[in-house]
Amino acid sequence: MTAPLTRRGLPLDPDLRVLALGSFANRFGSGAVVTTSAIYFTRHVGFTAAEVGIAFAVAGVVALLVQVPAGQLGDTLGPRRMLTVFMVGAALVAPLPAFARAPWSLALLLALLTLFERSAGAVQQGVIAQLATGRRGVMFKAYLRAVTNSAIGLGSVFGGAALVVDEEWAYVSVFFLNAAFTAVAAWNSTRLPDLPAYVRAEGEPRLAVLRDVPFVVITLVTGVFSLHFTIMELGMALYIVERTEAPKVMVAILLVVNTIAVTFFQVRLSRRADSVTSGARALLTGSLFIAVGFAVVAFADRGDATTAVVLLVVGSLVHVVGEMIGSGGQWGLQMGLAPHERQGQYQGFAGLGFSMTAVIGPPMVAYFCVDLGEVGWLLLAGLMVATGLVAIPASRWALASRERYGVTTHSG
Numbered sequence: 001m002t003a004p005l006t007r008r009g010l011p012l013d014p015d016l017r018v019l020a021l022g023s024f025a026n027r028f029g030s031g032a033v034v035t036t037s038a039i040y041f042t043r044h045v046g047f048t049a050a051e052v053g054i055a056f057a058v059a060g061v062v063a064l065l066v067q068v069p070a071g072q073l074g075d076t077l078g079p080r081r082m083l084t085v086f087m088v089g090a091a092l093v094a095p096l097p098a099f100a101r102a103p104w105s106l107a108l109l110l111a112l113l114t115l116f117e118r119s120a121g122a123v124q125q126g127v128i129a130q131l132a133t134g135r136r137g138v139m140f141k142a143y144l145r146a147v148t149n150s151a152i153g154l155g156s157v158f159g160g161a162a163l164v165v166d167e168e169w170a171y172v173s174v175f176f177l178n179a180a181f182t183a184v185a186a187w188n189s190t191r192l193p194d195l196p197a198y199v200r201a202e203g204e205p206r207l208a209v210l211r212d213v214p215f216v217v218i219t220l221v222t223g224v225f226s227l228h229f230t231i232m233e234l235g236m237a238l239y240i241v242e243r244t245e246a247p248k249v250m251v252a253i254l255l256v257v258n259t260i261a262v263t264f265f266q267v268r269l270s271r272r273a274d275s276v277t278s279g280a281r282a283l284l285t286g287s288l289f290i291a292v293g294f295a296v297v298a299f300a301d302r303g304d305a306t307t308a309v310v311l312l313v314v315g316s317l318v319h320v321v322g323e324m325i326g327s328g329g330q331w332g333l334q335m336g337l338a339p340h341e342r343q344g345q346y347q348g349f350a351g352l353g354f355s356m357t358a359v360i361g362p363p364m365v366a367y368f369c370v371d372l373g374e375v376g377w378l379l380l381a382g383l384m385v386a387t388g389l390v391a392i393p394a395s396r397w398a399l400a401s402r403e404r405y406g407v408t409t410h411s412g
Contacts, residue, residue, distance in 0.1 A: 234366070
């Protein structure tokens with residue numbers, strides 16, 4: 001029998017309790033900032049939408065560049081120590097974008113903040129994988145994702161209050177709130193075990209993950225799978241507004257439904273994805289659910305407002321089931337194939353798949369979900385099915401080739 005993860009919703013493992021508190025503090029502040037930042041920079045600072053978009057795009061490029069080196073630093077200098085360093089840096093920089101008054105300074109400050117935040121995120125993924133021994137990594141990540149969703153949702157409520165006040169001081173206070181909660185997360189990280197640094201063997205490549213071809217392929221597969229997040233967050237909003245008769249408020253309603261579902265059911269639907277083999281099966285199952293959800297949503301532009309609302313809700317509910325199952329599968333693959341002592345480097349690289357979708361996903365999603373409409377949604381459904389089917393043979397190949405690529409401490 002597998003030991004229970006929680007009692008009355010609280011983690012039994014002391015390390016998971018610390019990780020959960022840190023994740024909540026970190027994501028509560030960022031949830032408030034995400035809700036308000038675009039409106040603050042355009043309406044109160046005076047930047048154009050294009051200038052804000054370019055600044056965030058620059059930050060997105062930085063996110064791509066820093067994850068693997070940051071994970072490597074965590075492995076070689078001590079994961080917990082580097083996590084604290086990066087979190088302190090993020091806390092110090094967090095309020096500064098609020099005072100940017102030129103597009104170049106906004107881009108610079110957002111890039112600097114992203115450097116610290118994404119570096120901390122990459123190192124933390126390695127910390128989780130090292131602390132969650134005995135194939136508990138997927139369950140740890142499932143619980144932390146539920147905590148993260150709750151924190152973002154509550155943070156967005158605080159951000160919504162700033163939107164109601166709609167004064168510059170209220171928006172600036174959101175940035176300082178983010179800094180304060182990030183500082184709490186930084187302090188909280190010092191309560192984690194001081195994990196040993198990895199000593200690289202003579203002649204071993206500094207970034208061995210780049211030579212691990214099967215893991216690179218798995219990262220590409222999980223990256224394509226992650227496209228569904230952009231589809232549902234951006235594509236769905238654009239589709240509702242541009243192509244259906246559903247009221248615009250459905251965008252917010254569907255986001256709340258997704259958040260609640262993940263908060264309550266993510267752990268339960270991730271329990272059977274604790275290995276590479278079961279993770280691949282879960283990714284396929286999740287992809288099939290997501291494809292069905294997309295197919296249902298595809299027809300929401302055919303009827304009146306009531307028909308559109310029903311199809312959007314049903315499609316979103318089917319999708320979120322696939323999202324939760326597939327996410328567990330994704331974590332099972334990424335952690336099960338990585339060497340225990342280099343989890344930071346490997347999980348930093350695995351995060352590139354998600355980061356790439358944040359860069360290339362928006363224009364692609366806008367074209368398929370809005371320009372192509374029904375046909376586009378069905379094509380995206382087919383892409384999800386193909387991704388799930390590819391995951392099965394790719395995972396078998398990757399698992400069978402671990403020793404060939406110098407990986408002997410993976411959990412499988």
